[in-house]
Amino acid sequence: MKTRFFAFAALALTLAACNNDNENLNDGPVAAKFTADIYESVSTRVNQDGTDWTDGDRIGITGAGFINIPYVRESGQFVPEDKTIYFNDIETKTFNAYYPYQSDGGTVSVSTAADKQGPGIDFLFASGATGDTHNPEVSFTDKTAEGGADNSFHHRMSLIKFTIKAGDGLIFDGMEPASYTLGGLKHEGTFDTATGTTAVTEAAESPITMQLGGATTSQVIILPQGVTTSLDLTVSFNGLDYTTTLPNPSKPEANQFSAGYAYTYNITLNNKGITVEEPEITPWEPGDSNNVSITL
Template identity: 70%
Template sequence: MKTRLFATLALALALAACTSDDGTLNDGPVAAVINAEISDAVSTRASGTQWAERDEIGISESRFGYTNVPYRWESGKFTPTGTIIFFQDSDPTTFSAYYPYQSDGGTVSVSTTADKQGPGIDFLFASGAKGSTRSPEVSFTDKTDKGGEDNSFHHCMSLIKFTFKAGDGLSFNETEPAGYTLEGLKHEGTFDTATGTTAVTAAAESPITMQLGGATTSQVIILPQEVNSSLNLKVSYNGQSYNAQLKLPATPTANFYTAGYAYTYNITLNNKDIEVSDPTINPWESGDSNDASAEL
């Protein structure tokens, strides 16, 4: 089931639309009122029941030249930090939006190394929402249940999630895995704020090492990418290194970590080896689950 985030962006009205005596709306400038919905959300900053304080999105449209206009979530609503978007006539205007806001806009560099993990690289994109002076509510929402389009925000990156479990001869009651290193992925690329597309620019794979700090779950946001050989996983537990190879996704595209999909691996540490489940793929969107085994 989708977890949807609804946020009403109430934009300040600096100019008022005029209404005639018969109730019709004149074609004067009218400020946009924007509704935003995140589909297929997971436990990242821009998900759950509300946006985080001071989260910012960038909104664009081409007819009137509004490009990368920032709106900030403060005190329960989105408000412009500068420019206010106004409709100028009754012709429909089409909008796109993305999260998190990038001041320069355009194509921005993305790094998914360990120190960059978090909401800052959980890129979201929405497009196709329309509005005009006669219909100033712009809804970045999923309207498919009413026969319309899905204009909601969607994840543009891919996600790998780990759940660590104690198997034969081990207990996590006092000692948990300290961390892990994942090898076989490329961690440098780009995100286009105008289209929501990503690209990998790194020439070679590089390892990423994550510390667990007592947790038994972890996740790594990555650039969508093709991988032609199994990923290597090294788990540090009680001074030992447990090694495993992770099966690559079979769906929705073989050997490809797809945008908007979360791939979950269940890692069971036994006294002498590791068992790794086939990756389950959950919303964000559904995907694979794999099992594998490894030894010290």
């Protein structure tokens, strides 16, 4: 009898503990848990193709009465850097997020000059992800396959990619082009961390020169912007300058480098002649890809 009595007593205490846990879950603050994907990607790293996360990446989150709260990627998930976002009631809360985290938040200045290129200006934005005390996982992912919304991170800048090839009469063979200069674009502007919008503030176009360091591929992150004239490209190879004019974008909007789109130009250096190949598609949302040959 004593054994049975103690067994029932233990069971009663266990049930009481479970009930208390449920009450805390429903009535007390519950920490939000954030998951995030970049459009058309899985999550492990923001690499040069712009498709993945890496540990150490920091995003800023706004929602549920919190503004610009930093979360950092650790061991494959985003965790609070200092302040934790909690759900304090049963109402559904909506969140926005951006990358990379800016301590001041709001509208921040952006330069896409040669010395600023890299993940620091690869701005991403996600919106509309929801959560509550019963469903504390806030998922910045694409849910359209399940009939939901696309809440994943999208690139808010534009990308121009170059592949340089040796054509008729030229051989690189360890002596690749040294650099290239791209003209016709504006490189100063802003990014709004609250809305994900960008704007160009520079009054006039200015050239940007990128060193290749032996590589035959390169990319330039730029502010989304319209162009009224064709872009001039000069490639320095073997002490000579090869110059051409790049065709302007035709999609998704004519004469416009659009947010989230990559534009790939395959450049072939020739002693004579110009060839144009079929476009390629990049890991960002595909924009134009153009193949251009440069005649000396």
